[in-house]
Amino acid sequence: MESNNAEHTKIVEALNSRFASSIKEIAEPFGALTISVDSNNIKSIIAFLASEEMGFSFLTDVCGMHYDTTDELGVVYHIHNLYTNTRIRLKTRLPKAKPEIDSMVSLFKSANWQERETYDFYGIIFKGHPDLRRILNMDEMDYFPLRKEYALEDGTRTDKNDTMFGR
Amino acid sequence: MIESINDKISGENYNTINLGPTHPATHGIFQNVLTMDGEKIIHAESTVGYIHRAFEKLAERRPYNQITPITDRLNYCSAPINNMGWEMTVEKLLGVQTPKKVDYMRVIIMELARIADHVICNSILAVDCGALTGFTYIFQQREKIYEIFESICGARLTTNIGRIGGFERDFSEQTWKLIKDFLTEFPKAFREYESLVNRNRIFMDRTIGTGPMTPENALNYGFTGPNLRATGLDYDVRVMNPYSSYQDFDFTIPVGKQGDSYDRYMVRSAEMWNSISIIQQAMNKMPEGPYHADVPEFYLPPKEDVYTKMEALIYHFKIIMGETKVPIGEVYHSVEGANGELGFYLVSDGGRTPYRLHFRRPCFIAYQAYAKMIEGSVLSDAIITMSSLNIIAGELDA
Structure with a gap:
């Protein structure tokens, strides 16, 4: 990938020299460095970025995704280097049958509730999480509501035809 | 442990x-x-989760302009900041360049909202320490801010202010007068309030050393906004990633030292003075020009045009039915909300609604530190710590 941003080029080179086999795709949509990585290696990649050498000491955001075209789940991380003011988005994809990924709680305490929220809505299991329970929904809930197969409205209704203006 | x-x-x-x-x-x-x-x-x-309303799921069925009212209900003490954060996110996705005048108008409203939010937080903190008098005086000023919002958009608390691309109408003479009056009245009232509370012995004894936080821990727990700055770190999205022409204004980032409840209070106080100065600067430098960007596919045309012009009618129909094409892509945009970095992660697949919309809610991330912060303290201090963190239930549970 050719980037005009020197900082981005440096990060990509550093990652390529260590994790070349785990990096699937690098892009820069709207100027944000976006790297798709192998979910098995996510923890070592983030640990490397969070190290003093790279300086990404702030985990801005963790959120889940459901890619319905390939029926895969995913976790998206936004991390931030406050010294150079660089943000990276790391994207992973997980098979829906076995959505497991390493927890970041040992690196960032802020990941704790965000991972619980991701589990709550997408059913993604974070390995090594100290307390992986539902957080916003009730404990008795037996499905993961933000997955695309759960339509917002009752799917059995026939009185509403949304073929023209509905998703 | x-x-x-x-x-x-x-x-x-x-x-x-x-x-x-x-x-x-x-x-x-x-x-x-x-x-x-x-x-x-x-x-x-x-x-947490008692008032969870599944905003992220709701957003996946709503066209872009119908998501603005959802954002009202996140941090309802400063709803305009959420509204405009969302509008700017969509504008970023669409590649819309807003006119300078829109940026300045937005800055005025966002800073007014920040003052309103900080007024609530700081005065309620004093109430929790037993000082009710200051609260009753300063809340009149919050009322004045809501009157300004009312004159702009008709609503007070859940404002749904602005449109994608700008504003529905220009500020009226009455609005400018209200803002000017506020700028002269508020500093007087606020100075009075500060002299009542800031160096009050009881207030200081109750808040100094209560709920302390180290900078390392604050970063690790994902603190942003005044909570982070009270620990001594100067991270402010307005300065780090300026949006809405914040780079045109001259202001400082107040920081604290110990990260305790008193520092959080003082950081908010200092921020309000900065907000006043930013509003003043924006009023003085207010550029001429249109009050909305030229995006007919997203910005509702004037009603008389809808009745008389073909294009306006078509656009009106498409906007109301949510049938406008948007680019495919993903975008993260964050604004400095009143209690931290409020982020919007928007994934679009080109459809009429977002494919995925995630809100980075500063309260939700900061509140997980609360249980650890109060362990070892007494119950009455726990109440004050919660007050000083400015946790808003609507944002916490989304």
């Missing part, structure tokens, strides 16, 4: 009490299960 506490909890000398879900001293629906040794909190556990 946790193990040893759990061993202790099994002892019979401790009481378990529920602070919340509804409790007069917690402003909103928060539940904390506390294990108490007399007055001292040995262990705390927060339960």
Whole structure:
């Protein structure tokens, strides 16, 4: 990938020299460095970025995704280097049958509730999480509501035809 | 640490009490299960989600312009900041360049909202310390801010202010007058309030050293906004990633030192003075020009045009039915909300609604530190710590 941003080029080179086999795709949509990585290696990649050498000491955001075209789940991380003011988005994809990924709680305490929220809505299991329970929904809930197969409205209704203006 | 506490909890000398879900001293629906040794909190556990309304799921069925009212209900104390953060996110996705005038108008409204939010937080903190008088005086000024919002968009609390691309109409003469009056009246009232509370012995004794936070811990817990700055770190999205022409204004980032409740209070106080100065600068430099960007596919045309012009009618129909094409892509945009970095992660697949919309809610991330912050303190300090963190239930539970 050719980037005009020197900082981005440096990060990509550093990652390529260590994790070349785990990096699937690098892009820069709207100027944000976006790297798709192998979910098995996510923890070592983030640990490397969070190290003093790279300086990404702030985990801005963790959120889940459901890619319905390939029926895969995913976790998206936004991390931030406050010294150079660089943000990276790391994207992973997980098979829906076995959505497991390493927890970041040992690196960032802020990941704790965000991972619980991701589990709550997408059913993604974070390995090594100290307390992986539902957080916003009730404990008795037996499905993961933000997955695309759960339509917002009752799917059995026939009185509403949304073929023209509905998703 | 946790193990040893759990061993202790099994002892019979401790009481378990529920602070919340509804409790007069917690402003909103928060539940904390506390294990108490007399007055001292040995262990705390927060339960959240009592007013969860599934905004992220709702957003996946709504066209872009219909998501603005959802954002009102996140941090409802400063709804305009959320509205405009969302509008700017969509504008970023669409590649819309807003005119300078829109940026400046937005800055005025966002800073007014920040003042309103900080007024609530700081005065309620004083109330929790037992100082009711200041609150009753300063809340008149919050009322004035809501009157300004009312004159701009007709609503006070959940404002749904602005449109994608700008504003529905220009500020009226009446609005400018209200803003000018506010800028002369508020500093007087606020100075009075500060002289009542800032160096008040009782207030200082209650807040200094209460709920302290180190900068390292604050970063690790994902603190942003005044909570982070009170620990001494100068991270402010307005300066780090300027949006809406914030780079045109001259202001400082106040920081604290100890990260305790008093520092958080003082950082908010100083920010309000900065906000006043920013509004003043924006008024003085207000450029001429249109009050909305030229995006007919997203910006509703004037009603008389809809009745008389073909294009306007078509655009009106498409906007109302949510049938406008948007680019495929993903975008993260963040604004400096009143209590931290409010981020919007928007994934679009080109459809009429977002494919995925995630809100980075500063409260939700900061509140997970609360249980650890109050362990070892007394119950009355726990109340003050929560007040000073500016946790808003609507944003916490989304």
